[in-house]
Amino acid sequence: MTEPQVWVLIGVFATAVFGMLTWQTISFNRALRTSIDSLREVMDVRFEAVNARFDAVDAKIDALDRDVQALTRHVFGTDPR
Template identity: 75%
Template sequence: MIDVTEPQVWVLIGVFATAIFGMLTWQTISFNRALKATIDGLAARIDGRFAAVDAKLDGLDRDVQALTRHVFGTDPR
C-alpha cells in the first residue's frame, strides 16, 4: 500500500487538483461568454422593438394632432 507521505501521491494530487481547477476555469469563462452573447442579443432585440414602438407612437401623435386641429378648427385647410 502507498502511504500519503510518498512524493508520487502528492504529485498526483497536485496534477488532479490542477486539472480540475483548469476545467472549472474553462467552463466558467465559456459560460460567461455564452451568457454575455445571449444578453447582448436580447438587448439588441429589445432596442429594436422599442424603436418600432417609438415610430408607431410618432405616427399616432401626428395623427392625433391632425385630428385635433381639424376638430377645433385650427386646421389651415
C-alpha cells in the same frame, strides 16, 4: 500518503479540476454575454418600432386636435370666415 508520487498526483488532479472550473466559467460568461448582446439588439429593434408607432399616433392626434378646433370655432361662431 507519505509517498511523493501521491502528492504529485493530488496536485495534478487539483490543478486539472481548477483548470476545468476556470474554463467552464469563462465559457459560460462568453455565452451569457453573447445572449445578452443579441437580446439587446432585438429589444432595440422593437423599441424603434414602438417609437415609430407612437410618432404615427402623435401625428394623428395632432391632426384630430386641429380638426376638432376648427369644428369648435365653426359651431360657436368664432370662425374668422
